[in-house]
Amino acid sequence: MTPMVVPAGSPDVPAPASPRRVAQVIRLRPEAEADYRRLHAAVWPEVLDQIRRSNLRNYSIFLRDGLLIAYFEYVGSNYAGDLAAMARDPRTREWWQLTDPMQEAVDTAAEGEWWAPFEEVFHTP
Numbered sequence: 579m580t581p582m583v584v585p586a587g588s589p590d591v592p593a594p595a596s597p598r599r600v601a602q603v604i605r606l607r608p609e610a611e612a613d614y615r616r617l618h619a620a621v622w623p624e625v626l627d628q629i630r631r632s633n634l635r636n637y638s639i640f641l642r643d644g645l646l647i648a649y650f651e652y653v654g655s656n657y658a659g660d661l662a663a664m665a666r667d668p669r670t671r672e673w674w675q676l677t678d679p680m681q682e683a684v685d686t687a688a689e690g691e692w693w694a695p696f697e698e699v700f701h702t703p
Contacts, residue, residue, distance in 0.1 A: 597651035602693035606646050610680035624669035632660040
């Protein structure tokens with residue numbers, strides 16, 4: 579389904595909802611840092627395309643003291659469905675086969691949780 583395009587400033591159209599902001603954390607194995615940096619310096623185009631198709635924008639990963647912090651904005655309407663589509667994508671799955679062994683869940687991650695979500699407690703609009 580093609581989204582409807584409405585001219586900016588149309589008086590009868592409500593302002594778009596703010597994107598859903600997501601921040602997550604995972605531990606990077608110290609011995610994997612150089613390889614992790616190398617991979618992310620040249621992310622495969624198919625992986626980047628899937629990120630876009632899954633409605634993730636402004637995706638960033640930060641590193642400090644062995645912790646990877648990911649941040650992105652979700653702009654779609656079916657978060658679970660879009661993430662499931664990403665998980666089904668063959669090229670993304672290949673990428674994760676390389677990166678997952680470099681990571682380990684933080685101690686406070688819930689059972690079965692890989693990247694643990696942060697709770698947003700403050701945001702300036």
